Amino acid sequence: xxxxxxxxxxxxxxxxxxxxxxxxxxxxxxxxxxxxxxxxxxxxxxxxxxxxxxxxxxxxxxxxxxxxxxxxxxxxxxxxxxxxxxxxxxxxxxxxxxxxxxxxxxxxxxxxxxxxxxxxxxxxxxxxxxxxxxxxxxxxxxxxxxxxxxxxxxxxxxxxxxxxxxxxxxxxxxxxxxxxxxxxxxxxxxxxxxxxxxxxxxxxxxxxxxxxxxxxxxxxxxxxxxxxxxxxxxxxxxxxx
Amino acid sequence: xxxxxxxxxxxxxxxxxxxxxxxxxxxxxxxxxxxxxxxxxxxxxxxxxxxxxxxxxxxxxxxxxxxxxxxxxxxxxxxxxxxxxxxxxxxxxxxxxxxxxxxxxxxxxxxxxxxxxxxxxxxxxxxxxxxxxxxxxxxxxxxxxxxxxxxxxxxxxxxxxxxxxxxxxxxxxxxxxxxxxxxxxxxxxxxxxxxxxxxxxxxxxxxxxxxxxxxxxxxxxxxxxxxxxxxxxxxxxxxxx
Numbered sequence: 001x002x003x004x005x006x007x008x009x010x011x012x013x014x015x016x017x018x019x020x021x022x023x024x025x026x027x028x029x030x031x032x033x034x035x036x037x038x039x040x041x042x043x044x045x046x047x048x049x050x051x052x053x054x055x056x057x058x059x060x061x062x063x064x065x066x067x068x069x070x071x072x073x074x075x076x077x078x079x080x081x082x083x084x085x086x087x088x089x090x091x092x093x094x095x096x097x098x099x100x101x102x103x104x105x106x107x108x109x110x111x112x113x114x115x116x117x118x119x120x121x122x123x124x125x126x127x128x129x130x131x132x133x134x135x136x137x138x139x140x141x142x143x144x145x146x147x148x149x150x151x152x153x154x155x156x157x158x159x160x161x162x163x164x165x166x167x168x169x170x171x172x173x174x175x176x177x178x179x180x181x182x183x184x185x186x187x188x189x190x191x192x193x194x195x196x197x198x199x200x201x202x203x204x205x206x207x208x209x210x211x212x213x214x215x216x217x218x219x220x221x222x223x224x225x226x227x228x229x230x231x232x233x234x235x236x237x238x239x240x241x
Numbered sequence: 242x243x244x245x246x247x248x249x250x251x252x253x254x255x256x257x258x259x260x261x262x263x264x265x266x267x268x269x270x271x272x273x274x275x276x277x278x279x280x281x282x283x284x285x286x287x288x289x290x291x292x293x294x295x296x297x298x299x300x301x302x303x304x305x306x307x308x309x310x311x312x313x314x315x316x317x318x319x320x321x322x323x324x325x326x327x328x329x330x331x332x333x334x335x336x337x338x339x340x341x342x343x344x345x346x347x348x349x350x351x352x353x354x355x356x357x358x359x360x361x362x363x364x365x366x367x368x369x370x371x372x373x374x375x376x377x378x379x380x381x382x383x384x385x386x387x388x389x390x391x392x393x394x395x396x397x398x399x400x401x402x403x404x405x406x407x408x409x410x411x412x413x414x415x416x417x418x419x420x421x422x423x424x425x426x427x428x429x430x431x432x433x434x435x436x437x438x439x440x441x442x443x444x445x446x447x448x449x450x451x452x453x454x455x456x457x458x459x460x461x462x463x464x465x466x467x468x469x470x471x472x473x474x475x476x477x478x479x480x481x482x
Contacts (some may be wrong), residue, residue, distance in 0.1 A: 061328025087302025
């Protein structure tokens with residue numbers, strides 16, 4: 001759902017949208033040893049959910065994912081990546097969507113397109129949560145960052161979607177690091193290690209981490225500037241462009 | 242499409258299927274330094290395609306992928322993995338499906354569900370092509386292995402789907418190696434290196450390959466059996482269970 005929700009709600013057959021296909025976005029936020037995830041709360045329902053929505057019938061699925069994220073949260077320029085298609089029949093659960101429409105004072109017909117089975121394409125991203133200020137849309141009370149250890153009750157299978165996204169992020173961090181663009185142009189080995197420790201949720205041994213990360217061949221050391229106290233300053237690194 | 246194709250063809254509204262969602266399977270075959278891919282040729286059309294099909298409205302998407310592969314090729318027990326959702330609007334092209342139905346003597350109405358826009362979930366696997374003997378189904382002339390360097394003309398965007406699957410296979414081989422179950426219970430370092438060289442399509446340096454693969458921590462060396470000529474036999478390895 002998104003700013004277009006009123007249109008989607010009264011459009012009972014879903015004209016102009018791809019039927020049965022949705023998008024859910026798991027936006028992880030990282031800062032100072034904390035890992036969070038972006039969630040919406042729906043007005044008058046007590047339901048929490050991942051930002052998600054539907055695809056126009058003349059729109060690329062990847063393009064729809066970026067549009068939905070912008071509409072639902074105000075976030076732009078996020079490096080969104082597909083990670084899994086959630087397509088089990090057992091995840092079919094029309095009640096939350098029905099509750100959201102009822103809370104808005106709209107009683108949908110039982111064959112309303114939004115109450116049919118949906119397959120959802122999962123997207124994920126990792127951002128600095130101090131730089132990404134989410135803005136709730138018209139149908140959400142709040143759009144906010146939640147710690148992974150203190151998630152509220154989530155609708156449908158959104159908790160499993162977050163878990164799968166986290167496993168994907170942990171397994172692919174080496175490959176995605178550059179695209180996520182999290183650390184500024186230059187950073188210390190300690191800052192990079194802190195990012196890994198936060199995402200992997202464990203302490204790493206400094207020497208082993210440094211050896212491993214340098215063996216990826218994606219980093220170059222920046223020449224030290226003269227700072228007066230240079231002998232104490234840590235080396236800076238940047239990604240090889 | 243699959244053995245059910247007659248049913249799907251005459252069922253112009255697609256009742257009983259998820260609308261607009263398809264599956265395409267890229268089955269790579271590996272043996273003795275060769276990498277191939279499994280393709281179907283459609284009767285009387287000159288069209289080549291990946292094995293693919295549709296999802297029953299009460300079926301898991303992953304389950305549909307295994308069913309489609311079995312129905313279209315006779316292959317079972319394949320470790321199929323999702324790798325990407327092909328959802329660009331520009332890939333919409335109803336002509337091949339129309340041609341297949343016309344070649345079967347059936348003229349579809351213009352609003353036939355099979356002629357609408359489809360989003361396709363891509364699956365891939367890697368098998369030993371000498372152990373997997375594909376069997377064409379009722380609507381295919383042939384179901385056969387093709388070398389990646391000599392692919393026939395493929396319908397829609399199937400060539401790009403193969404390319405994306407190959408890149409995924411190359412990037413994830415370390416992680417998928419055990420699941421693919423390609424090498425038998427015990428194998429030599431040379432056999433494993435040959436698998437990597439074939440998939441990556443390049444020669445690797447023996448010492449560097451061995452160091453890298455052992456650092457993954459997934460292999461254990463099997464105690465040597467006394468063979469009489471044991472001093473010449475290479476070490477055998479197996480995956481740590």
